[in-house]
Amino acid sequence: FPAHVILPNEYWIVTSSSAASEFLPYGKVIGVANFPTLNNTGDIITLKNTSSLTIDSLSYSLSWYRDVDKEEGGWSLELIDPSNPCGEEDNWVASEDAKGGTPGKQNSIFANKPDLTGPKLLSVTAITPGQMLLKFDEKLEKPATDLNSFSIVPAIGILSASFTNNALREIQLNLSTDLQTRQLYSLKVDNLSDCNGNVIQEEYNKLDFALSEKADSLEIIINELLFNPRPAGVDFVEVYNNSPKYVNLKNWKLANVEDGVVKNPETITTEDFTIPPHSYIAFTEDVTILKSNYSQSQEKFFFKVDLPGLPDDEGSIALVDDQGKIIDFFLYNKDLHSELVKDDEGISLERISFSDGSGQNWKSATSGSGFATPGSLNSNLRPESIVLEGTITIEPEIITPGFATQDFAKINYAFEQPGYVANIKIVDQQGRLIKTIANNETLGFEGFYRWDGERDDGSKSRAGYYIVWFEAFNVDGSVKTFRKRVVVATR
Numbered sequence: 001f002p003a004h005v006i007l008p009n010e011y012w013i014v015t016s017s018s019a020a021s022e023f024l025p026y027g028k029v030i031g032v033a034n035f036p037t038l039n040n041t042g043d044i045i046t047l048k049n050t051s052s053l054t055i056d057s058l059s060y061s062l063s064w065y066r067d068v069d070k071e072e073g074g075w076s077l078e079l080i081d082p083s084n085p086c087g088e089e090d091n092w093v094a095s096e097d098a099k100g101g102t103p104g105k106q107n108s109i110f111a112n113k114p115d116l117t118g119p120k121l122l123s124v125t126a127i128t129p130g131q132m133l134l135k136f137d138e139k140l141e142k143p144a145t146d147l148n149s150f151s152i153v154p155a156i157g158i159l160s161a162s163f164t165n166n167a168l169r170e171i172q173l174n175l176s177t178d179l180q181t182r183q184l185y186s187l188k189v190d191n192l193s194d195c196n197g198n199v200i201q202e203e204y205n206k207l208d209f210a211l212s213e214k215a216d217s218l219e220i221i222i223n224e225l226l227f228n229p230r231p232a233g234v235d236f237v238e239v240y241n242n243s244p245k246y247v248n249l250k251n252w253k254l255a256n257v258e259d260g261v262v263k264n265p266e267t268i269t270t271e272d273f274t275i276p277p278h279s280y281i282a283f284t285e286d287v288t289i290l291k292s293n294y295s296q297s298q299e300k301f302f303f304k305v306d307l308p309g310l311p312d313d314e315g316s317i318a319l320v321d322d323q324g325k326i327i328d329f330f331l332y333n334k335d336l337h338s339e340l341v342k343d344d345e346g347i348s349l350e351r352i353s354f355s356d357g358s359g360q361n362w363k364s365a366t367s368g369s370g371f372a373t374p375g376s377l378n379s380n381l382r383p384e385s386i387v388l389e390g391t392i393t394i395e396p397e398i399i400t401p402g403f404a405t406q407d408f409a410k411i412n413y414a415f416e417q418p419g420y421v422a423n424i425k426i427v428d429q430q431g432r433l434i435k436t437i438a439n440n441e442t443l444g445f446e447g448f449y450r451w452d453g454e455r456d457d458g459s460k461s462r463a464g465y466y467i468v469w470f471e472a473f474n475v476d477g478s479v480k481t482f483r484k485r486v487v488v489a490t491r
Contacts (some may be wrong), residue, residue, distance in 0.1 A: 004030055013103045027104020040073070046166045056085060059139075059167035060092070070094040076101030081113040086139050086195035090115070115196045120204035124187045125248075125272040126211040129178035133164070133272070134171045134189070141193045144171050153186045168195065179211040182244055182277075212248035212274055215327060219243035222319055222330045223280065223351050224365075226372055227310040230346035233293045235310045236284040236374050237317055239328075242354045244277045251322035254283060256308045257329045262320055264308040273303075282374035283307065293346070294372045301375030330362075337364045338408075339454045348372035350380045352410070352450070360450050366407060380408075389414050392470050392482040400489045401453035401460055408453065409486050411437065411468055414446040420472040420480075424449055427467050434461060443472065453488050463490045 006012055013029045015022075020031030038045070042061040048054055065071035076095045084091050090113070095101045097108040120137040127133050140163075147158050150173060157176030164170040179185065188206045193199050224238035237254060241247060250272050255265040268283065275281055280301050284290045287302045310317065314333035318326050337344045341364050348365045350373065365372045369379035393412045400406045411424065424437035434455045451468070453461050470482040 001030060001032060011104050011106075023103055029104075044166050054166065057139075057166045057168070059088070059165075059169070061089065064089050064092045065094040067094045074100050076103075078102065078107035078109050080107070080109050080111050084113055084115050084196065087113065087115050088139055090138075115194065115198060118198040118201045119192070119194045120201055121187075121189055121207055123272065124207045124209040125274070126179050126209060127172075127272075129211060130175045132173040132175065132179075132187070132209070134173065134187070136169050136171075136194075139168045139195045140171070141195045141197065142168065144192060146191070149190055149192050151188045151190070153188075154183070156185070181211050181213055182246070184208055184210050184246075184276075210246035210274065210276070213245040215243065215245060215247045215321060217325070217327055219245065219327070220247060220275070220319060221328045221351070221354065222317060223354075224282070224348050224373065224378060225310075225317060225330060225332060226346075226348040226374075227315060227317075227332060228312040228334065228345050228347075230293060232289070233346055234284050234286045234289045235307055236282050236290055236348075236372075237307065237310075238280055238282040238374055239275070239319060240351075240354065241275045241277055241279050246274050246276055249273045249275055249281075253320040254305065254308055255318045255320050256316045257318040257326065257331075258316065260326075262318060262324070262326065265320060266306045266308050268303070268305050280375050284374070290374060294370050294374060296370050296376070297373065298375030332362075336362045338452045339458045346371055348374075350378035352378075352380050353448070356447060360448065363408065363450065363452075389416050390480070392468075392484055394468060394484045394486050397485065398487045398489050399451075399453055400491060409451045409468075411449040411451065411470065411484075412446075413443065413448065413470070413472070415443065415472065415480075417474075418442075418444045420474050423469075423471045425469045426451055426461075426486075427469055429465050429467075434466070437468075451486070461488050463488050 011027055013023045013027055015029065015031060016035035017031035017033050020029045023029045044057065044059045046054055046057040060077060062071050064077055077092050078095045080091050080093060081087065093109055095108050102108050119140060122135045122137050125133045144163060145161050147161060150158055150161065156179065159174045159176050161171055161173050164172050186206060186208050189200055190205065191199065219242055221240050221242050222237060223240035226236045229235055249268050251270060252268045253265040254268060256263040282302050283305045284302060285307055287299065287304050290302060291297060291299045316329060316331050318329035321327050332349060334344055336349055337347065341347060348371065349362045350365050352361050352363055363380045366379040373379050391414060395410050396406055399409050420443045422438050422441050422443050425433055426435040426437065427433055435451065436456060437449050437451060455461055466486050466488060468484040468486055473479040
């Protein structure tokens with residue numbers, strides 16, 4: 001700045017030297033030669049004195065406008081309460097002046113809006129085994145170097161604490177001992193204040209965290225999919241962490257896939273976001289609508305994202321990591337729904353087993369679950385079966401089509417080698433064929449097929465005894481034939 005004196009309760013307009021004359025009609029102007037570029041979407045502005053002491057700083061964002069039209073351009077952001085300079089997004093809003101701003105005079109919105117609540121700890125991320133990043137919801141009071149303010153369980157020593165930038169919302173902790181993978185830790189923050197002097201809120205001063213690991217293929221799996229929602233509903237994609245790892249989904253994507261090539265990728269998040277072992281996350285474009293459509297869902301495991309296109313009849317969905325590797329994908333079509341489902345609108349497809357990838361492993365969510373289970377256990381989930389080599393098992397042996405947990409039979413198989421070819425049929429007590437499950441299909445070492453109690457014509461089988469006829473043969477001429485009983489019951 002050039003030499004100027006700013007009097008009490010006086011306004012000065014600060015702009016570039018080349019633009020100074022344009023603002024003279026509005027009041028006193030200071031033109032500076034190296035006026036900083038202010039990004040449209042957000043930036044950090046810092047005001048320092050001649051000793052480089054920060055007098056004020058501001059980390060603004062486009063979201064502060066709260067007005068989709070004004071955020072397009074031409075309108076200023078205004079401080080609502082000058083006595084609360086630390087309020088940031090809660091204390092800033094789009095100007096209401098018809099000119100688009102109020103340079104050189106009192107803001108068009110001028111009110112008493114004090115900050116009376118302490119900060120919240122929003123997230124804790126292990127960025128390396130020896131470093132952690134803490135994020136808070138508002139600007140903190142400097143300095144934040146008192147190591148007694150931070151404690152970790154199981155106990156880990158802290159060497160230093162420092163702000164990462166002038167926004168004063170992020171603190172980096174350097175640790176004396178490296179964090180261990182697959183260990184859940186807890187961090188607590190005490191006696192830390194925002195820049196208005198409010199102490200951190202007790203109900204928001206503690207979070208769990210873990211050191212993340214890179215996920216391999218099929219360790220995070222697509223577990224449930226709704227691609228044909230009700231007229232007032234929304235699509236969703238549920239994933240499941242089928243591993244003992246904590247996995248950071250930062251910069252991961254949901255996409256379509258065609259011939260192994262990723263198409264139409266949509267980034268899940270650009271922030272650190274960890275999915276714990278053996279847990280679910282349901283991605284959707286509208287959390288509120290999804291919850292209202294499925295009352296038994298778990299909203300705390302919903303995550304708002306932009307989804308790639310999911311056509312109602314058939315399509316694809318892929319989960320892609322931050323390096324562009326496809327971790328899992330699903331080629332879906334409406335024919336994967338049970339033949340007993342006459343209208344699949346609003347009904348999701350669920351995995352039966354976490355380990356199987358065949359079309360037989362996907363089934364319509366049950367009516368008892370509300371036709372979808374986003375964020376929670378699938379209604380069709382069955383425990384992994386232990387099948388002795390060279391045998392066939394049926395579970396359960398008694399099924400009740402349309403009744404949750406018992407509405408289909410798993411036909412499990414296990415052989416000493418892959419390459420067997422199978423013919424699987426369902427026959428009634430008189431030996432009449434009612435359903436062909438597989439016709440000359442190649443088998444792996446182990447797996448399963450499914451019977452929902454339907455006939456080849458799509459109708460429901462009558463109550464009674466049936467036989468699963470399973471024939472398997474290979475190129476060496478070895479033939480194995482199995483006959484297992486299954487009962488169709490009624491409620």
